[in-house]
Amino acid sequence: MKKTLFKKIFSILIVIFTTPAYADDNMVLGLEVFNNKAQCGVCHALKVANSYGKIGPNLDELKPQLEQVIYTVTNGIGVMPAFDGTLTKEEILAVAEYVFRSTSNWKVI
Numbered sequence: 001m002k003k004t005l006f007k008k009i010f011s012i013l014i015v016i017f018t019t020p021a022y023a024d025d026n027m028v029l030g031l032e033v034f035n036n037k038a039q040c041g042v043c044h045a046l047k048v049a050n051s052y053g054k055i056g057p058n059l060d061e062l063k064p065q066l067e068q069v070i071y072t073v074t075n076g077i078g079v080m081p082a083f084d085g086t087l088t089k090e091e092i093l094a095v096a097e098y099v100f101r102s103t104s105n106w107k108v109i
Helices: 002-018 020-037 066-075 089-103
Strands: none
C-alpha cells in the first residue's frame, strides 16, 4: 500500500514541478491553506508566512522534504491532527509544496 501511495505522490509531483503556472497557483493556494484554512502558523514558525508559532517544529529550521510534509499533513503526527478529510488532496499538496519551496533551496530552472 505504501508503494502505491508513493507512486501516486511521485506522479503528482511530476505534474507540479513540470507545470510552472500550476506551481505558482499552488504556492498561492498553499499560503492560503497555511495561514487561513489549516492555520498552521498557530503552531509552526515559517518566516515567509509571517508565522511564529512555538508549539510545533520551526519549519525554517526543520526544512522538511516534500514527501514528509504530505505524509504529516495527511496523517498527523504527535499532537498534530491529521488533515485528511479536512483539507482536499489539492490543498494538502499545495501546502506541502508551499512549505517545501519556502524552506529549501529548491529553484525553478
